[in-house]
Amino acid sequence: MFNKFREGFRKIIDKIRYKEIDLKTFEELKDELLLFLVENDVSYEVAEDIISRIRSKLLHVKYDRSLEAIDILKDSLKEYIIDLMSISAQRDYFADLSSRGSPPYSVLFIGFNGVGKTTTIAKLAYLHKNRGDRVLLACSDTYRAGAIEQLIEHGERLGIPVFKYEYGADPAAVGYDALKYAETKKYDVVLIDTAGRMHVDVNLMEELRKINRVINPTIKILVLDALAGNDVYYQSKMFMEKVGFDGVIFTKIDADVKGGALITVSHLYRKPIYFLGVGQRYEDLVKFDINYLVNTLIGD
Incomplete structure (x- = not known):
């Protein structure tokens, strides 16, 4: 179930494994992430919103530098989906x-x-x-x-x-x-x-x-x-x-x-x-x- 999404996302985050997260790292990745989301049936409007929210988070939140980019990206996307679908959970x-x-x-x-x-x-x-x-x-x-x-x-x-x-x-x-x-x-x-x-x-x-x-x-x-x-x-x-x-x-x-x-x-x-x-x-x-x-x- 959802194998294509999971495997596609894994390929993206593997490219930034062991890196520290910053705007430069994210800018290098955002176009590929946007394309991945659209190819996996996320509407372009929603995909852009996801990219914008992750970028905003990187601008305004200080992270422990020991955290890897892969963890930040995964956590950001998880938080977005959980917030988006909170009404379904409730x-x-x-x-x-x-x-x-x-x-x-x-x-x-x-x-x-x-x-x-x-x-x-x-x-x-x-x-x-x-x-x-x-x-x-x-x-x-x-x-x-x-x-x-x-x-x-x-x-x-x-x-x-x-x-x-x-x-x-x-x-x-x-x-x-x-x-x-x-x-x-x-x-x-x-x-x-x-x-x-x-x-x-x-x-x-x-x-x-x-x-x-x-x-x-x-x-x-x-x-x-x-x-x-x-x-x-x-x-x-x-x-x-x-x-x-x-x-x-x-x-x-x-x-x-x-x-x-x-x-x-x-x-x-x-x-x-x-x-x-x-x-x-x-x-x-x-x-x-x-x-x-x-x-x-x-x-x-």
């Missing part, structure tokens, strides 16, 4: 949900095509069920062929009911009626699937705004593919502008991802990363751990 999905009113809670999942949104919903449903919650799945994706059947299949495997209408039904009506049904039947949480969006699909984005307005969900979760690289910058920006979101789940973390996308999204919106998808099983949705992330990206 926030908990289940706590956020329960702090916003009373059951039934509604969670609206948004994201582009192919990010693993429906599978992520099933994984979160599994977590809810293991906590003892009564869960209802709702399919507001009434356009994509096989979308309803896919959610039903997950529901059957998990022993969780699915609220659905026929293909072509109004997605907002599906979500609204699912919530009313959940109130009547005393469900604790409704997890609502939506059709995947594309950059240029104006109609689907307007439909999503309608769903959001009609349902007024307790929490909106943006599902992002960690393999999408710098494209997550544009995806997250578009969804924030159109409907907003309260938290993020990154999928496919178990693939050979670079890791910079997580840093970029955290920098842009300071929204919590609730979970990471690390495999295909229902159990493979893990709570975001900032210390594990930092140590995996940069090393001890």
